[in-house]
Amino acid sequence: SYELTQPPSVSVSPGQTATITCSGDKLENKNTCWYQKKPGQSHVLVIYQDSKRPSGIPERFSGSKSGNTVTLTITETQPLDEADYYCQAWDSRTLWVFGGGTNLTVL
Amino acid sequence: EVQLVESGGGLIQPGGSLRLSCAASGFSVSSTYMSWVRQAPGKGLEWVAVIYSGGSTYYADSVKGRFTISRDYSENTLYLQIISLRAEDTAVYYCARSPEIPTGKYFFDYWGQGTLVTVSS
Numbered sequence: 001s002y003e004l005t006q007p008p009s010v011s012v013s014p015g016q017t018a019t020i021t022c023s024g025d026k027l028e029n030k031n032t033c034w035y036q037k038k039p040g041q042s043h044v045l046v047i048y049q050d051s052k053r054p055s056g057i058p059e060r061f062s063g064s065k066s067g068n069t070v071t072l073t074i075t076e077t078q079p080l081d082e083a084d085y086y087c088q089a090w091d092s093r094t095l096w097v098f099g100g101g102t103n104l105t106v107l
Numbered sequence: 108e109v110q111l112v113e114s115g116g117g118l119i120q121p122g123g124s125l126r127l128s129c130a131a132s133g134f135s136v137s138s139t140y141m142s143w144v145r146q147a148p149g150k151g152l153e154w155v156a157v158i159y160s161g162g163s164t165y166y167a168d169s170v171k172g173r174f175t176i177s178r179d180y181s182e183n184t185l186y187l188q189i190i191s192l193r194a195e196d197t198a199v200y201y202c203a204r205s206p207e208i209p210t211g212k213y214f215f216d217y218w219g220q221g222t223l224v225t226v227s228s
Contacts, residue, residue: 042220088214098153
């Protein structure tokens with residue numbers, strides 16, 4: 001089965017840049033996105049189609065892809081960005097596959 | 108405003124069955140791809156089933172034969188019927204919508220808050 005690998009946790013100081021990676025075999029050929037999940041709230045799409053930002057998502061959030069790794073970057077990280085972040089990939093064979101999630105701590 | 112509200116979870120004995128519901132508002136569940144995604148305790152997200160706007164359904168290998176996804180146009184509700192429940196089915200189950208755009212099937216733009224299914228004797 002197809003797997004996406006994320007670091008379990010990332011810590012960042014307020015105002016600094018947080019980077020969360022997600023790697024998988026032949027990820028360069030798949031469509032990827034990122035979700036934010038806070039306790040008690042629904043998942044929020046923050047990046048889709050590798051690097052596009054939905055309306056309402058701050059410009060601080062950006063996505064990129066290089067080879068078999070996609071990266072979510074949050075600049076000027078704020079305490080309210082503290083959450084779990086999940087990458088997800090799609091292709092016609094595996095359909096929707098998620099990474100294990102990364103807990104972002106802002107301290 | 109798009110809203111998805113799941114219900115139907117609870118404590119179920121192994122071998123039992125249940126039906127989860129996802130009541131939608133702000134759009135029609137029949138107009139786009141609708142999926143169920145679950146998260147077991149301490150684990151990551153796992154996609155389990157999808158129903159396309161045309162009615163085709165697909166399942167993750169881990170649930171094939173035991174899970175059935177369906178929808179009701181008049182009730183604007185998505186369902187997930189689960190039979191022969193196992194301990195490993197214990198999870199929070201979310202419904203999620205793929206947007207009605209050409210590339211919408213690749214991701215989910217709205218999620219519900221989830222309903223907890225616990226399989227235990």
